Amino acid sequence: MLQDKIKQYSEEINQFTPTSAADVEQFRLKFLVSKGLVKALFDEFKSVGPEEKRTLGKVLNEFKQLAEQKFSEAQAQFSGTSDTQSKKEGDLTLPGEGFQLGSRHPLSLARKEIVEIFKKLGFVVSEGPEIEDDWHNFSALNFPPEHPARDMQDTFFVEKKEGNDIALRTHTSSVQVRLMEMGQPPFRAIMPGRVYRNEAISARAHCFFHQVEGLYVDENVSFADLKQTLFHFVQELYGEGTKVRFRPSYFPFTEPSAEMDISCTICKGEGCQLCKYSGWVEILGCGMVDPNVLENCGIDSKKYSGFAFGMGIERITNLKYEIRDLRLFSENDVKFLSQFETEII
Template structure:
């Protein structure tokens, strides 16, 4: 068999070759492109070819050599890609059903805050916010808390220290979100219909029923001819939406420096439906808020004519409502970040 015929035979073999393993790749290399392979043997036979044919035969051998090397590189790349794919695991199967991602947990205080906002927004209230570091005027004085007034003792306050270490009596962490009410009235014009959810701070010992950081939501409605009946109807609608359609409310006379008259708001216990249980201390009622008509002096302090405008205000603790709504007995659970507690509210 001549060299030309042998070259054509090898080219046909190489073009038809298929490899599926590293052993077959090594066998391909040894057969065709190694030092003892078929291509090398043909090059050694080139010197036996007549001089006038040697150039043409040499070109055919170079074509064979280039084909063998390119096929070897191609097979090598294919096997490496297959090995990498196998190491990476199975490919993406678009026919498989979607694996659902687990939902996170929404904090119960966030759930109740959102629900409160939703209820009052439907009644036409907007949401207002204000600073947590406040001055004495907006937190106390504008709300009828004069210096040395006994009502100031009801709230243990965190006062801000100066850089020298001295206590700065006129700057403090707000003890209620009523500071937002005074800012609204002082810097705006009636009518006002707003709620003010937010954090408040009081210097209290932490226990199952008290904390130094907690959340309140307060409401304010100031307009012409606002009456106590408007206050009662508003809170009655809120109680039915938050605690159920069978809920009832009652108002007990109370005292707050910034409202007159003032009342504590109780709602029928939604656990025992008013029959009496441990949660309501067998009274059938649980307290949810304090409220009252805005004191005319507070309106005047904020630049509003009490002869022309009246209004009501109310305030409630978000933690308290959350504890009642979900049957939580320890206030500290809200801030301990125990995932066993938070997971109870997954997907809520």
């Protein structure tokens, strides 16, 4: 009888204990395929009388659900295997599970290389807070009250206080002030970090970016020392064939001041969109530390002199890896990031 068969097969299913993926496949072939026992029982159910259908219909559906549930549980147990041996615990013949290695961010690669170059010249790394007060971000660095950098159109202010505004730092020069306040020369340090400025985001600008600034203060430090230090840095970073030029400029915290250009690494000096077809790209600003800044930090400007410089890591990275859109650095595009050096831990 149909009811007896259902009971017999239900007991068989309940007692089914697979030991391999092959056992699971045999179970499927026996019960669940188009010519299996479940289908056969439903075909037999069509020929029973109306009275039996009312009784057996529910039982038969429960039997089908039991078979499907048992198969699902067994399949999950042996998912991804093809034989008994493949599921043995501790089987050293099994292939290892593959995983994708991450990669270093291009800005991290550039920062690391910059830091290593200056470390060889005796510079140490100094860091400071990203939220700064007016003194460390502006006043100590010779920014007068009417300077445009203090305007809300250029700076992200966190809190406006009378005489001591709090803002996201606009440069890592604030770390230089903190360093000089802590002691007396000599100082030889670089300050890498993130900075913020209220600028429209485009291929050439962003509201946050990264800088590396440097400071050297000691007796008898000259502009010649500054030029030779930066010339060595460029040759190490971009190669010995890279040309360098200095142009007079103005910064509140250095006097005299200059901007340093290098021959464009993308067009090799022939002219392209990045260098605005001039063959030259400005990569940093520099100059001799203004005596007022030294005095603001408690350093005798008649005894000590020094130089400072600052560069955007994004610009350095653009030139090194020929990246034309600065926005790519902060979009977390895996296709873009995977092009760079793999991180091995």
